[in-house]
Amino acid sequence: xxxxxxxxxxxxIARPDPLGLQYYSRLDTPAQLLRSESxxxxxxxxxxxxxxxxxxxxxxxxxxxxxxxNGVLARPRKLVxxxxxxxxxxxRDFVQRALDSLNDLDGSLSALLDAIPRGFxxxxxxxxIENGRVLVHSLKNRPQRFFHFDADGNLHLASTHSTLARxxxxxxxFSRLAISAFPHRPINxxxxxETQPLPPRKFLVMTHEASPEHPAGRALLAKAYxxxxxxxxxxxxxxxxxxxxxxxxxVGKYRLGATDEERNRxxxxxxxxQNDTGVAVPETIALEFLEARRSGTINTYRDLADWxxxxxxxxxxxxxxxxxxxxxxxxxxxxxxxxxVRSEYIEADIRALMSVINSQLIRWLVDFNFGEDVPSPRLLxxxxxxQNLEGELRVDxxxxxxxxxxxxxxxxxxxxxPSPRPAERAIRYDDNNLYQYHIQFGVLTINEVRRSLGLxxxxxxxxxxxxxxxxxxxxxxxxxxxxDETPEERHSQTKIETDKEK
Numbered sequence: 001x002x003x004x005x006x007x008x009x010x011x012x013i014a015r016p017d018p019l020g021l022q023y024y025s026r027l028d029t030p031a032q033l034l035r036s037e038s039x040x041x042x043x044x045x046x047x048x049x050x051x052x053x054x055x056x057x058x059x060x061x062x063x064x065x066x067x068x069x070n071g072v073l074a075r076p077r078k079l080v081x082x083x084x085x086x087x088x089x090x091x092r093d094f095v096q097r098a099l100d101s102l103n104d105l106d107g108s109l110s111a112l113l114d115a116i117p118r119g120f121x122x123x124x125x126x127x128x129i130e131n132g133r134v135l136v137h138s139l140k141n142r143p144q145r146f147f148h149f150d151a152d153g154n155l156h157l158a159s160t161h162s163t164l165a166r167x168x169x170x171x172x173x174f175s176r177l178a179i180s181a182f183p184h185r186p187i188n189x190x191x192x193x194e195t196q197p198l199p200p201r202k203f204l205v206m207t208h209e210a211s212p213e214h215p216a217g218r219a220l221l222a223k224a225y226x227x228x229x230x231x232x233x234x235x236x237x238x239x240x241x242x243x244x245x246x247x248x249x250x251v252g253k254y255r256l257g258a259t260d261e262e263r264n265r266x267x268x269x270x271x272x273x274q275n276d277t278g279v280a281v282p283e284t285i286a287l288e289f290l291e292a293r294r295s296g297t298i299n300t301y302r303d304l305a306d307w308x309x310x311x312x313x314x315x316x317x318x319x320x321x322x323x324x325x326x327x328x329x330x331x332x333x334x335x336x337x338x339x340x341v342r343s344e345y346i347e348a349d350i351r352a353l354m355s356v357i358n359s360q361l362i363r364w365l366v367d368f369n370f371g372e373d374v375p376s377p378r379l380l381x382x383x384x385x386x387q388n389l390e391g392e393l394r395v396d397x398x399x400x401x402x403x404x405x406x407x408x409x410x411x412x413x414x415x416x417x418p419s420p421r422p423a424e425r426a427i428r429y430d431d432n433n434l435y436q437y438h439i440q441f442g443v444l445t446i447n448e449v450r451r452s453l454g455l456x457x458x459x460x461x462x463x464x465x466x467x468x469x470x471x472x473x474x475x476x477x478x479x480x481x482x483x484d485e486t487p488e489e490r491h492s493q494t495k496i497e498t499d500k501e502k
Contacts, residue, residue, distance in 0.1 A: 119217030
């Protein structure tokens with residue numbers, strides 16, 4: 001470590017308590033969501049427990065959130081030095097090795113992205129020292145209920161002595177007026193003695209749409225709650241509807257004055273008909289099937305569920321055609337527009353995530369090992385849309401034709417193609433030797449070429465040409481030329497081989 005480097009905090013701080021921190025988030029917690037759960041609210045320890053329940057029980061909600069998260073994690077990443085100076089390059093190489101040594105960096109990035117559906121996310125950094133260097137031992141994902149935002153937006157850690165007091169916490173029965181007037185007021189607020197401020201360079205914190213009014217961020221799941229609630233309760237009535245109208249009601253008639261034994265026997269027959277395909281009964285027993293008459297249509301329940309899913313898709317992805325199953329028609333152009341909107345959401349998430357990693361984790365690694373005055377490298381994610389590469393290629397071709405100089409490395413990086421090593425054979429396309437390429441690929445014979453040029457055929461010109469052994473790849477049949485070989489040299493070699501055939 002440098003003399004100007006700060007010292008890291010080595011011990012683990014936000015260790016999970018065996019009893020669990022059973023308390024509610026204090027500021028900006030939409031606790032009315034818990035109260036709206038009515039009888040089921042007692043099964044949720046806090047708002048984040050409700051959020052987890054929503055993701056577990058709603059397949060569509062979980063799918064759109066995963067689609068947005070996976071769209072970020074699937075992008076390639078690279079670390080770029082602050083400059084070309086030897087010092088900045090050494091810092092870049094050191095940070096790259098530190099990141100590569102982490103077992104589950106993607107898992108920690110995924111945990112930070114939980115800030116989008118839940119408002120904020122926290123990951124604790126466990127440091128270690130090896131050979132005089134400060135490295136990351138591991139990254140620990142921490143539940144949101146471990147933490148508390150104060151009125152100034154500073155994050156605090158809840159002390160474990162407040163656990164028992166909050167283990168059986170119950171949401172106070174605020175009036176509807178109080179809830180609407182003060183939606184961000186704390187519920188069972190923690191005192192200053194029950195929290196401790198977080199130490200510097202120890203916790204990675206990512207917030208979503210945080211503001212002075214919403215220091216804990218604005219959770220996407222809070223916005224999606226009512227659609228989740230409508231759909232969940234709609235399903236209950238849908239199931240009852242199917243039970244009532246899916247199969248006819250069986251009516252059994254018995255004679256007046258029938259004994260209890262006869263009536264019980266009749267009920268057994270009716271119950272057996274629910275599962276069996278047939279039943280034998282005496283002539284004295286009459287059975288009828290009562291068809292229920294319904295008003296309205298069964299599609300009412302499906303339409304409500306579809307509407308809720310569409311609204312959830314708009315919240316998470318900004319559109320519907322990127323998550324719908326295709327029952328409703330949509331034009332290809334509209335689908336492409338919706339996909340671009342989804343890409344814009346993902347690009348915004350990438351910028352937010354990279355800002356956290358670059359300004360916190362990577363900055364701290366440089367501070368500890370090189371000093372606070374050394375600029376830190378930046379971790380970048382590729383935000384290029386694969387569907388736009390064809391259009392960008394046309395633009396690049398026109399720029400090259402206009403004489404605009406572009407580095408060769410730009411094309412390899414922009415279009416995600418591997419750059420050949422100096423001594424490696426490479427496949428090239430030569431417009432000046434087009435016919436020779438056709439011949440070596442076996443597409444044209446010599447006589448076909450001569451006829452197209454207005455020349456007389458030759459006796460040996462109808463044979464299918466074989467690839468030239470000295471310059472062809474025997475497996476692929478493609479031309480493989482050394483990087484330092486010019487088109488004139490390749491043409492000269494081809495002429496020699498053709499003269500040998502004659």
